[in-house]
Amino acid sequence: MSDTETIPVVDLGPYLAGEPGALQRTAGELRFALTEIGFYFIVNHGVPEALIRGAFEQAARFHALPLDRKMDVRVDKHNVGYLPMRGDTLRTSTVQTVTKANLNEAFFMARDLPDDHPDVLADRRFRSANRWPKDLPGFREAVVAYCDALEVLVHKLVRLYAVALELPVLYFDEPFRDFQYKLRMTHYPYQEALADDDFGIAPHTDTSFLTLLAPNNVPGLSIRTQTGKWIDAPVVPGAYVVNGGQMLQRWTNDVFLATPHRAVNRSGGERYALAFFTDSNIDWPVASVPTTVGPDRPPKFPTTWYTDYMIQYQKRTYDLLADANRQAAE
Template sequence: MTEALSTPSLPLIDIAGLRSSDPAARQAVARELRSACERCGFFYIHNHGIDAGLIARVRAEAEQFFALPSASKLAVDKALSACNRGYEPLRGQTLEAGSPPDLKEGFYIGIDLPEDHPSVLAGRFNQGPNQWPADLPDFRDTMNAYFAAAYELSALLMRGLALSLELPEDHFAPFVTDASATLRLLHYPPQPPQPAPGEKGCGAHTDFGAVTLLLQDDAGGLQVQAIDSDEWIDAPPVEGTYVVNLGDLIARWTNDRYHSNLHRVINRSGRERYSVPFFFTGNLDLQVECLPTCLAPGEAPKYLPVSVEQHLAECYRRTYG
């Protein structure tokens, strides 16, 4: 494959209009979203509404967590959780089939449900309590506050996506209600001078769910594959923005009109890299089937209907074995 292009070419969208009482302002943002989603499924957003102070606290807490001694991190190892919550050690996931495990460590946070919650008792996929590090007193409150803010922003984007697909603005309300979501803290060591063949911080993959909000530091390393080519496009950090990408659920829903695109991370900065993706995956019970506005006359859906829960379980099975 070719090296990354030197000039990033992902759209930058001001989403302030989605909060406007003026329908024309909301439709103007929706048109930009449609163009970006049809083009590559990746774009930057600004005027997103998440407080900069909260973002700074999340970054600081994430760096402090990954700086903890190994024993402290392993005390909240994801292996101790029945719902994939907690610490994931270095090389704990392989996102690109046939490549070495990813050169990153992580921490998973979801909606915190007690052991006696009906969804937990029923064994619903990835439903249960979070694990929290004992050594960081502000970690839990900070991450819960950020989770709520990212959830609200994801719901806003789903309204914009509905408009972009010529659907009622509240079309995705059942998907957003009682939605599943995952906040993930990631730490990437520098890429080794002589990596194993195919070794990367994060192998080429598409995301599982609907919408991903990515908070990057200034190290860079995110690359997106151009549609219909093998060129890798840099998606460098842009202050005050998120990188947003669509996941496989949106591709299924739109019959691939909107793209869930391959992306990867190679940390060539020579220093530590930290990122915080928020994966919005939706109501587990909802059936995802091709939207009527995404079928031309005589065209058939490419995908069979599937529940959000079934889809997520299969995606996790592929990457964790």
């Protein structure tokens, strides 16, 4: 494991099957990926192909709706609902000065809380009910089933992260018992010849602890290696792409990477992407784990809470909400 300009492929099969030694071996592969590259593929992950295919079909169904129907569920302060084309600008990017909006549209959903959940009734930030489109039978059920399968996978993955950080294997079980997640169902239209600063999604790092990007036969993702070189992510049939974000940096005191990446659709057709952004329980304080700090390595980040962090990110990123806030103030 010495190649730092190739996204490694990690086989989860032996670990998920409970084979002797697989936990430590797979955790070692993750540690290399997350300290040297920041991205990795996973195969034999256990998510049924039918669920993945169904989620892509639902993304295409939703984005084929007329704009007025999609705008009926436009994104709100909880970051659920429809984000229209060119609706976000990644001003928070630490990689590039971004002034142009992204050439994509997206539907966001979170954990599907019931209408009578205490957090929903209290209108607690980022703990709302989802904004489901009307008259789209089967959409909600297929998307929720897909997220339920990914929730099971995340609970397995965080144990690998614990061992990779030389922590007890169950270290992250409680912080991720009722973890925050967002599924972003993105549509990237075909991009022809564009200026250098036109992107489907501009260079950025995610905010998440980990992101699961669904297997995709249509390429478009590129990542920036630690040498500054941009490389295209290959198509690996059936494999999820996994990466860390800014919250992972805070959990690990910068030991694990939040690698910059971008997307441009030059496939000649439409591109859909399913990104599952995962963070800890909403009330869990995010601070550097014990194995990443010491007398010669003090914490680089203050203790962070999900809500505070995401409010600031959202204010700077989502143009639609910024416009709504300005109108409300006038």
